[in-house]
Amino acid sequence: MELYRYLFSNRMKIQELCNTFTAVTGISIALVDKKLIRIAATGPCNVNQFLNINGIVQKRVIELDQEIVVDNPTEDEICHPCVQKEFCKESFELCMPIHMDDEVVGSISFITFKLKDRKFIKDNYTIITQFAKNFIAMLEQYLQSRKEVVHLKRTGVSETNHTVFTFKELIGSSKNFLSVIEKAKLVAPNDVTVMISGESGTGKELLAQAIHSASSRKLKPFIAINCGAIPENLIESELFGYTGGAFTGASNQGRLGKFEAANEGTLFLDEVTEMPISLQTKLLRVLQEQKIERLGSNKSINLDVRIISATNKDIQKLIDKGLFREDLYYRLNVIPLDLPPLRNRSDDIVALMNHFMTKHSEFITNKFAGEIKVEKKVFEYLKRYSWPGNIRELENVIMHMLNLMDGDGNVTLESLPVYMRGENLNNPNIGFATIEDMEFAAILNALDFYGDDTEGKHAAAESLGISLTTLYRKLKKYNICVS
Numbered sequence: 010m011e012l013y014r015y016l017f018s019n020r021m022k023i024q025e026l027c028n029t030f031t032a033v034t035g036i037s038i039a040l041v042d043k044k045l046i047r048i049a050a051t052g053p054c055n056v057n058q059f060l061n062i063n064g065i066v067q068k069r070v071i072e073l074d075q076e077i078v079v080d081n082p083t084e085d086e087i088c089h090p091c092v093q094k095e096f097c098k099e100s101f102e103l104c105m106p107i108h109m110d111d112e113v114v115g116s117i118s119f120i121t122f123k124l125k126d127r128k129f130i131k132d133n134y135t136i137i138t139q140f141a142k143n144f145i146a147m148l149e150q151y152l153q154s155r156k157e158v159v160h161l162k163r164t165g166v167s168e169t170n171h172t173v174f175t176f177k178e179l180i181g182s183s184k185n186f187l188s189v190i191e192k193a194k195l196v197a198p199n200d201v202t203v204m205i206s207g208e209s210g211t212g213k214e215l216l217a218q219a220i221h222s223a224s225s226r227k228l229k230p231f232i233a234i235n236c237g238a239i240p241e242n243l244i245e246s247e248l249f250g251y252t253g254g255a256f257t258g259a260s261n262q263g264r265l266g267k268f269e270a271a272n273e274g275t276l277f278l279d280e281v282t283e284m285p286i287s288l289q290t291k292l293l294r295v296l297q298e299q300k301i302e303r304l305g306s307n308k309s310i311n312l313d314v315r316i317i318s319a320t321n322k323d324i325q326k327l328i329d330k331g332l333f334r335e336d337l338y339y340r341l342n343v344i345p346l347d348l349p350p351l352r353n354r355s356d357d358i359v360a361l362m363n364h365f366m367t368k369h370s371e372f373i374t375n376k377f378a379g380e381i382k383v384e385k386k387v388f389e390y391l392k393r394y395s396w397p398g399n400i401r402e403l404e405n406v407i408m409h410m411l412n413l414m415d416g417d418g419n420v421t422l423e424s425l426p427v428y429m430r431g432e433n434l435n436n437p438n439i440g441f442a443t444i445e446d447m448e449f450a451a452i453l454n455a456l457d458f459y460g461d462d463t464e465g466k467h468a469a470a471e472s473l474g475i476s477l478t479t480l481y482r483k484l485k486k487y488n489i490c491v492s
Contacts, residue, residue: 013043013114015152016107023148024049030144032471033409033426035126035458036137040107041067042115052464053098053122065091066104070116076105100127103138105145109152117145133413140412174218180364181357185349189216196344197223202296204281204341205319207348209475210399213319214279216348221275226315229274234267237283237478245288249295251304268301271314281318281341282333293337316341321479351396351403358392361400365407381411383420390422394429395448397483398473405472428455428472449487452480456489 016023027038027049037052045064066087070077079085082099091097104118119141121127130137179190196203197220205213214233221231239247250266267276278284284292295301296316300309318341327333351358366381387410396402410424429451455469470480483489 012109012112012156015109015156016040016042016048016115017046019152019155020048022151026144026148026151027051028467028471029405032459032468033405033412034137034140035427035468036130037120037122039067039118039120040115041117043071043113048115052120052468054118054120066102067116067118070104070106071113074106074113076103078103098122100124101130103130103141105141107145107152108149109156114152117141117148136413143412174215175222176219179212179215179219180360181354182360183349183354183356186354186357189346189348192344193220193346194223196220198225200224200226200315202315202341202343203317203346204344205317205346205348206324207319207321208350208399209321209479210401211348211350212400213321213348214277216346217275217277217317217319220317221277221315224275224315226274230271231275231277232267232271233277233279235279237280237476241285244284245291246304248288248292249301249303252306263303263305266301266303268295268312268314269310273313275315275317278316278318278341280320282320282322282324282327286332286334289334289337293334293340296337296340351399352394355392358403359388361403362388362391362407365404366411369404369408369411381414381418381420384422386422387420387425390425395451397448397451398475402473402475426472428458428469448483449489452483452487452489 023040027040028051030036031038031051037054038050039047039054040049041047041064045067066077066079069087077087079087079099079102082088082102083091083094083097088094088097099120100123101121102118103120104116106113107115107117119137121130176190176194181187181190193203193216203217203220205216207213217233218231221227234247236244246264246266248267250264250269253263295312299312299314301312302309324333324338324342328335328338362383391403391406398405406426406429409426410420413424414420451473452469455472456465459465459468459472466480467477470477473480475483
């Protein structure tokens with residue numbers, strides 16, 4: 010495979026990484042391969058698939074293998090040949106090459122569309138460019154790892170699906186958190202079915218991995234599937250697999266389902282409440298009989314799979330509405346584990362901060378190699394914050410703060426993401442009346458910063474560490490009217 014094709018073959022993961030970058034910085038991205046085929050885009054850049062017409066800057070960067078700054082789009086000399094410059098709405102562009110094995114495989118543009126964003130980059134140019142370089146280094150490292158995986162597969166060695174997290178990696182000492190962990194440790198060695206509940210971002214999959222790692226199945230596969238992220242017409246084939254030609258578009262070779270892939274190991278059903286009611290019936294039968302049939306086949310396949318499921322919803326309400334089978338609920342909920350939200354674990358925030366600062370410090374070593382100093386006001390503010398996105402949001406905030414600390418390694422209130430800043434930011438003694446007030450304010454600040462259009466809502470949800478579905482649910486809860 011030509012090296013630049015690794016960009017296209019991993020475009021979904023690259024898009025996910027770019028989304029995170031934009032959510033943290035507010036800067037849009039357009040990433041192309043060496044043929045100028047668009048691989049990923051965020052913000053207003055997320056239109057069209059090809060850049061063959063107006064990819065002038067990207068083409069030059071790839072040819073010269075050097076970064077180019079377009080300080081005044083449409084006015085700078087490099088823009089003169091562009092046939093679409095009269096329609097250009099960019100205010101600033103920084104374009105850099107992407108490498109694999111010392112070969113240029115594509116380019117990535119960091120773009121703003123508002124004058125205030127251009128001013129922000131100009132005022133913080135050194136920090137922003139270093140952040141961009143660190144992001145590119147992470148992309149290149151990821152692409153290199155994927156290349157190694159392809160090589161292993163070609164030589165007959167396949168990927169395994171073993172877990173990464175154990176109970177040692179689950180950080181926290183608050184009473185309500187430890188009670189859940191101790192209960193999980195007790196049931197982990199047994200093959201009992203577990204259901205983990207908790208808000209988005211509380212670490213449900215990490216806990217599931219820890220349970221698997223402490224079980225007799227720890228050397229067998231741990232397979233995770235997000236039931237809410239797969240289209241309804243595909244989830245059955247994802248779970249149970251299919252034979253060749255079972256339906257239109259099916260591979261002639263057929264496909265292994267998640268249940269078979271997890272045989273002798275653990276299958277983690279995340280967002281299990283999103284499963285269609287018709288498929289819940291089939292899942293119940295599989296759990297009872299420990300057998301499956303691939304789509305297009307009448308041959309039964311025996312299974313030995315431990316099931317761990319998770320949800321962020323009130324299942325009892327769904328049962329009352331007829332949206333979730335009560336008998337399936339009892340089958341899955343043998344051992345219930347309810348992870349507390351981060352706002353109820355404020356004593357754990359400092360420990361979690363230290364963990365994430367250590368984890369992500371490697372991405373800022375080129376910027377600062379000394380001691381990182383966090384203002385006391387930062388700790389106080391973060392302990393008062395409502396954390397609607399829980400631990401996932403906290404990690405995003407830590408990454409943001411590390412990349413926006415000053416040149417002396419000081420993390421201040423100004424290092425916080427803009428959406429978190431409110432009128433109470435500089436006064437730690439002033440708090441919100443209730444947790445709901447703080448959550449309401451965080452959502453409004455995020456929408457105000459990113460915008461309330463579709464792309465803005467995506468970025469706001471990402472920055473808060475919650476899914477878009479959760480954001481819409483909270484907008485309805487607080488009666489926040491947006492377009």
